[in-house]
Amino acid sequence: xxxxxxxxxxxxxxxxxxxxxxxxxxxxxxxxxxxxxxxxxxxxxxxxxxxxxxxxxxxxxxxxxxxxxxxxxxxxxxxxxxxxxxxxxxxxxxxxxxxxxxxxxxxxxxxxxx
Amino acid sequence: xxxxxxxxxxxxxxxxxxxxxxxxxxxxxxxxxxxxxxxxxxxxxxxxxxxxxxxxxxxxxxxxxxxxxxxxxxxxxxxxxxxxxxxxxxxxxxxxxxxxxxxxxxxxxxxxxx
Numbered sequence: 001x002x003x004x005x006x007x008x009x010x011x012x013x014x015x016x017x018x019x020x021x022x023x024x025x026x027x028x029x030x031x032x033x034x035x036x037x038x039x040x041x042x043x044x045x046x047x048x049x050x051x052x053x054x055x056x057x058x059x060x061x062x063x064x065x066x067x068x069x070x071x072x073x074x075x076x077x078x079x080x081x082x083x084x085x086x087x088x089x090x091x092x093x094x095x096x097x098x099x100x101x102x103x104x105x106x107x108x109x110x111x112x113x114x
Numbered sequence: 115x116x117x118x119x120x121x122x123x124x125x126x127x128x129x130x131x132x133x134x135x136x137x138x139x140x141x142x143x144x145x146x147x148x149x150x151x152x153x154x155x156x157x158x159x160x161x162x163x164x165x166x167x168x169x170x171x172x173x174x175x176x177x178x179x180x181x182x183x184x185x186x187x188x189x190x191x192x193x194x195x196x197x198x199x200x201x202x203x204x205x206x207x208x209x210x211x212x213x214x215x216x217x218x219x220x221x222x223x224x225x226x227x228x
Contacts, residue, residue, distance in 0.1 A: 031213050042218040050213045090157055100146040100165040103216055105157035
């Protein structure tokens with residue numbers, strides 16, 4: 001089945017220690033998104049890629065970076081995690097040309113900061 | 115800008131009760147509308163969608179009708195089950211700079227009691 005896969009499901013890191021979350025997709029969608037979701041809140045868009053074009057949200061902290069080496073993979077790098085960055089991180093994909101199609105989400109990575 | 119407003123939860127119902135979760139939106143143009151469901155510890159899953167006025171989306175006993183005149187997309191189910199307990203998100207797609215971004219409501223937690 002075509003899908004969006006996030007690894008790992010659970011990640012624990014230390015305060016200030018860089019961490020990378022990964023996302024892969026078999027849908028061949030040209031848009032990939034990263035969201036941050038805190039408890040009982042809506043997902044908050046951090047940035048998205050349209051093919052190789054990176055689009056950052058205005059309020060995304062500089063601490064968050066992303067890489068997309070190819071169509072299938074996208075990474076979220078948190079350079080110096082703070083306690084406030086503990087959250088669920090969701091990756092999603094969509095087809096850029098079809099706004100009437102839904103996003104496809106992975107199961108998320110839950111990040112804990114010690 | 116475009117936005118989505120959902121009724122606040124939590125909503126607590128007995129099994130087999132009728133469910134309504136209200137969703138209204140503000141948008142220029144004609145967005146597509148979606149309902150997503152999120153079970154504990156998982157990503158968002160598409161529940162149903164509607165792409166134009168008067169469309170009815172339906173899936174697993176859930177229904178929602180795209181009402182342009184009232185800018186609403188209320189979610190309904192005639193008889194809920196314990197397994198429907200989850201958080202429900204209303205969303206719309208918004209095209210900007212060539213790609214579609216998805217705007218989510220704040221989510222409504224549903225708890226169904228046996």
